[in-house]
Amino acid sequence: MGARRAMIAAALLATTACAQYLVMAPEPRYSGQPHSKNISSVLYGTGASPHPGVVAAECGADQLAMVRLTRDFGQWFLTTLTLGAYAPATVHYYCARPPQPPGGTIDTGVEIGG
Amino acid sequence: MPGPFPQSHTLRWRAARNFTNWHQTVVQPIAGIYTPHYPPDNPPTSAAVINSCTQDIQQAVKVAKDRRLRLRAVGSGWSLSQAGVTDGIILDTSRLAGWIKVTEGNLDPGYRGSADFRTGLFMFQCGNLIAEVNKLIEGDRFKRSLRTTGAANGQTIVGATATGTHGSALGFGAAHDQIVALHLLAGDQKQYWIERASYPVVKKALADALGAELIRSETLFNAAVMSFGSFGVIHNVVIETRPRFLLLAETLAPVPYDADLRRLIETADVANYPALKDKGRPYFLQIVVNPHGGDAMINVMYEKDWDAAHVPDYRLRAGKVGPGYDALSLIGRFFETNRGAIPPFFKLVGSLVDTRTRTGSWGEIFGYKAPQTKVASGSVAVAMADALRTLDLLDQLNRDIGPVPLVWGLRFVDRSPALLAFNRFERAMVVSLDGVSNSQSERFFRMSADRLEAAGIRYTQHWGKTNAFPPERIRRAYGHDRVDAWLAARHQLLPDAADRAVFTNDYMVRRGLAG
Numbered sequence: 302m303g304a305r306r307a308m309i310a311a312a313l314l315a316t317t318a319c320a321q322y323l324v325m326a327p328e329p330r331y332s333g334q335p336h337s338k339n340i341s342s343v344l345y346g347t348g349a350s351p352h353p354g355v356v357a358a359e360c361g362a363d364q365l366a367m368v369r370l371t372r373d374f375g376q377w378f379l380t381t382l383t384l385g386a387y388a389p390a391t392v393h394y395y396c397a398r399p400p401q402p403p404g405g406t407i408d409t410g411v412e413i414g415g
Numbered sequence: 416m417p418g419p420f421p422q423s424h425t426l427r428w429r430a431a432r433n434f435t436n437w438h439q440t441v442v443q444p445i446a447g448i449y450t451p452h453y454p455p456d457n458p459p460t461s462a463a464v465i466n467s468c469t470q471d472i473q474q475a476v477k478v479a480k481d482r483r484l485r486l487r488a489v490g491s492g493w494s495l496s497q498a499g500v501t502d503g504i505i506l507d508t509s510r511l512a513g514w515i516k517v518t519e520g521n522l523d524p525g526y527r528g529s530a531d532f533r534t535g536l537f538m539f540q541c542g543n544l545i546a547e548v549n550k551l552i553e554g555d556r557f558k559r560s561l562r563t564t565g566a567a568n569g570q571t572i573v574g575a576t577a578t579g580t581h582g583s584a585l586g587f588g589a590a591h592d593q594i595v596a597l598h599l600l601a602g603d604q605k606q607y608w609i610e611r612a613s614y615p616v617v618k619k620a621l622a623d624a625l626g627a628e629l630i631r632s633e634t635l636f637n638a639a640v641m642s643f644g645s646f647g648v649i650h651n652v653v654i655e656t657r658p659r660f661l662l663l664a665e666t667l668a669p670v671p672y673d674a675d676l677r678r679l680i681e682t683a684d685v686a687n688y689p690a691l692k693d694k695g696r697p698y699f700l701q702i703v704v705n706p707h708g709g710d711a712m713i714n715v716m717y718e719k720d721w722d723a724a725h726v727p728d729y730r731l732r733a734g735k736v737g738p739g740y741d742a743l744s745l746i747g748r749f750f751e752t753n754r755g756a757i758p759p760f761f762k763l764v765g766s767l768v769d770t771r772t773r774t775g776s777w778g779e780i781f782g783y784k785a786p787q788t789k790v791a792s793g794s795v796a797v798a799m800a801d802a803l804r805t806l807d808l809l810d811q812l813n814r815d816i817g818p819v820p821l822v823w824g825l826r827f828v829d830r831s832p833a834l835l836a837f838n839r840f841e842r843a844m845v846v847s848l849d850g851v852s853n854s855q856s857e858r859f860f861r862m863s864a865d866r867l868e869a870a871g872i873r874y875t876q877h878w879g880k881t882n883a884f885p886p887e888r889i890r891r892a893y894g895h896d897r898v899d900a901w902l903a904a905r906h907q908l909l910p911d912a913a914d915r916a917v918f919t920n921d922y923m924v925r926r927g928l929a930g
Contacts, residue, residue, distance in 0.1 A: 323740050327730035329783065330544060331491065331569065332509040333450060334434065359429075367786070369740060401512045401547050405459035407538075409521045409620035 319377045322370040329366040332398040340370075342388040360396035369393040417482050425452045426471040434505050436492045437569065439744075439788040440852055440881075443500040446484050449475040450507040453540075460513035460540070462624040465651065468511055468540070469600060469626070472648050477603035479504045479917050486917050488648045490542060490574025493567075494879035495792055497922040498578055498643040506648060508571060511542035514551065517617065517653060525615040528595070528655060535559045535656040536595070536616070541573035541649055546729065548572055549778025552656055553727055559656040560777045563587055567784050573649045577642060578879030579837035581845065582781070583701045583826035585683060589838045591640050592831050598627055598651035599639055602914035606650075611636045611832075616653055625651075634834070638904030641833035643878050645918055645928065646908055661719040662698060662780050666770045667691075668712035672704055676711055681802045683827040683842065691715060704806070704823040705765055706813045707758035712768055719774065727776045731783045744789040747853035750820050754855070757818040791821060791852035793860040794877035796828065796843040801872045805846060808866050812859065819859040821850035834901045835893060837875050845877075857881070864888070886927025902930050 338355045342348075357365055372380070372390045380388040420428040429448045435441065451471035458464060472488075479486035485503030492499065517536035526533070535557075539548060545561075546568035552559040563582040565575060581589035596616045599607045608622035612631040622629040639646045667690060670676060678687040680702060685691035691713070699716035750757055773780070797805045806823065813819055824847035828838040838845075848863065850856060864883045867874045875892045876882035890898050909915045915929075923929040 321739050321741055323786075325731060325786075327732075327783075328546065328550075329731070330546070331437075333507045334431065334448065334492070398509060398512065398542075398544075399453070399457060401514070401543070401551065402453060402457045402464075403459045404514050404516055404551075405461045405464070406515055406518065407462045407465075407521065407621050407624050409618045409624065 319374055320372045324368045326364075326366050326397065329395075330398045331366045331395040332363070333396060335393050335395050337391055337393045340390055340392050342390075344386055355392045355394075357394055357396065360394075363399055364397040366395045366397040420447060420449075420478060421474070422449075423471070425454065425467065426450070426474055427452065431505075434489070434492070434500055436494060436500070437786075438493075438495055438790045440495050440790070441497055441500060443497065444502060445500075445505055446503050448505045448507050449478075449486075450510055451475065452510045453513060460515050464513055465540070465625055468513070469606060469650060472506065472600055472650060473603045473606075475504065475506055476600070476648070476917060480603055480913055483916070485920060487644050487920055488541065488573075490571025491544070491569050493570040493574060494578050495790070495881050496578075496879055497920070498878050499574065500922075501920045503917075508542040508573070508648075511540040511650075512544070512547060513540040514538060514543060516557070521617050521621050523615040523618050526617075527614060528616075531658065532655045535658070536653055537656065538596075538651050538653045539572045540651055541571060543572045544568065545570050545572060545575055546778070546783065549776070549782075550727070550729060553659050553776045553778050558659045558721070560659040561590075561654075562593055562657050564590055564777070564781050566781055568778065568782055569784075572654075573652060576640070576652065577644060577649060579641065579877050580879065581826065581828045581838060583699050583828065583845075585697060585700055585827055586829060588829045588831045589836065591833060591836065592838075593654040593656070594640055594652045595655055596653035597636070597640060597649050598625060599647050599908065600650050601647040601908045602911060602917070605908075607908065609636050609639055633832075634900055635904050635908065637832050637834045638901045639908065641831070641835045641878075642901075642905070643922075644920075645923055646905055647914075647918055659721050659776065661721055661725060661774055661776060662716040663719050664699075664714065664716045664773045664775070664780055666712060666714055666768060668768045668770055669705075669708075669710040669765055670713055672709050672711045676702070677803055677806075679713075680806065680825060680844065681799060683799065683844070685715070700827060702825040704825065705761050706810050706821075706823060707761050707818050708765065710765065712765065716780065725774075725776070727779050729779055729782050731785070737785070738787070740786055741788055743787055743791075743851045747789055747791075747820065747851040747856075750851060750855065751853050754818060757820050760820070761822060789852040790849070791856040791860075791881065792847060792849045793863075793881035794837070794845050794847045795863065795867065795874045796837055796840065796845045796877075797867075797872055797874045798840040799842050799844055801874075802844040804870065805844070805867065805872055805874070808870055808872070809846065809848075809863055812863055812866055816858065816862065817855070819850075819855045820853065821848045821856050821859060823847070824849050834897045834904075835878075837877050839875055839893060843875075847877075847880075884926050889926055889928070898928075902928065
């Protein structure tokens with residue numbers, strides 16, 4: 302019974318991401334929803350798809366707050382099968398917010414300051 | 416057939432099938448996401464800037480209304496419950512981070528705040544992160560601090576306060592209890608500036624400058640301040656802050672879950688705990704009980720004067736090794752079939768607790784955390800008189816159906832006047848059932864509420880965390896008068912049924928709050 306449980310647990314684990322790599326800003330200021338894109342290394346890095354890499358167009362002129370790269374079982378299997386010649390992964394990222402604007406005032410007729 | 420969703424350079428539309436909350440415990444099918452943007456040249460906040468953002472938000476509301484879609488304002492999507500989501504349009508407020516320092520000249524002559532509060536009032540636009548608020552006000556320019564927040568800083572100021580986020584600042588309430596005025600966009604036309612009648616804050620001229628109708632009403636303020644997006648879009652809030660201070664944070668771990676600790680729990684008074692009684696009154700007290708090992712951890716923080724040499728450093732730092740982003744997801748699956756591993760897992764986690772003393776500002780101590788998915792967290796609040804009975808009941812439930820992958824985080828929060836405030840008791844012990852999200856923890860959340868109910872213990876549940884609140888329980892927890900007053904306030908501020916429909920979600924319907 303114990304071995305069966307362990308096997309079920311192992312199977313469940315295998316259906317999730319095999320590997321995760323996280324890069325964050327030291328003061329991450331996430332904005333909105335995460336975006337996910339597939340990315341592949343071709344012929345040991347001599348090619349890339351997409352080229353030159355994932356462009357976070359959703360972020361407009363803003364920076365990235367967090368980037369996570371994952372490889373699931375299928376991607377790991379393809380990489381192994383091709384001896385690394387084709388190595389797919391998925392990139393997930395959060396756009397950063399623009400900088401907090403400078404504080405202002407609302408003039409109520411008596412004093413302006415702040 | 417309606418055409419494409421209108422957008423502009425400051426109100427952007429994104430078609431999206433699903434909305435996923437920050438902790439990935441809620442995935443909600445949606446129509447799409449509207450994101451109003453602060454003006455792109457990032458000008459200083461002014462009435463004109465606020466008004467242009469108001470126009471964009473109300474444009475999005477109008478689109479939802481015209482297309483008979485629901486709409487919900489979302490900050491960071493930090494809530495673990497479905498309080499903050501809708502099956503219609505998500506209004507992403509994260510780009511609205513304007514702010515003003517409320518000046519003496521803005522204040523109504525009837526403002527009764529202390530001389531100190533008069534110098535520490537800020538108006539924040541809804542999308543300001545708690546992290547941004549802390550960093551802004553704790554700096555040398557303003558030298559102020561928030562009085563309480565949750566343990567993390569990733570929520571927006573309105574997202575946190577509208578769902579009941581609390582800390583454990585002894586003698587104070589929850590995050591929303593710092594708000595003294597709010598700017599509510601109630602539909603696509605109306606907007607209100609709402610304060611308590613007993614506590615006027617700003618001159619009518621400030622509300623006029625924003626095009627908002629000034630309402631001073633105890634009931635309407637106390638209803639709207641805790642309404643998790645049900646009354647419209649809270650565009651701005653005014654909060655009272657205190658002089659900045661430092662916290663000396665100590666952790667005692669492991670400590671036995673013995674009679675001394677139980678006495679500390681039922682009184683929240685350190686005079687009753689030998690290891691703490693000679694250290695003075697803490698500003699913050701939290702006790703984490705490990706129900707699987709008979710031990711606990713105490714987090715205690717003492718208020719210290721600000722040190723002029725202290726330069727706050729809010730940055731995340733990388734350690735050598737620790738749990739990954741998706742660790743709890745994997746662990747939760749493992750526990751589904753290997754329940755026996757739960758007690759040793761929590762013993763291991765307990766042994767890894769960093770017990771080093773630390774000094775920092777509020778924003779540093781309750782700062783950035785390593786992100787984690789599949790966090791399980793559900794909180795119940797009970798009166799202090801019921802504290803130990805509640806813990807005993809949870810322990811018994813853990814023995815009956817567990818072990819479950821949860822620990823009991825105990826915090827202490829004073830009463831709020833808000834009608835549906837989670838902190839509705841004179842002083843509440845909040846039990847945060849924290850741990851790993853899986854079917855066992857979900858079942859425990861459901862059954863713990865059932866057991867409390869069966870035992871006749873009056874309790875509330877955190878709106879923004881996992882909760883099991885059918886309508887009759889909400890009415891028992893808060894009383895018919897409070898619930899009816901909240902519903903009546905919603906009707907008064909949203910008299911048009913079409914506007915109420917826009918700001919209704921399934922979470923409210925299931926809880927009898929959509930009338």
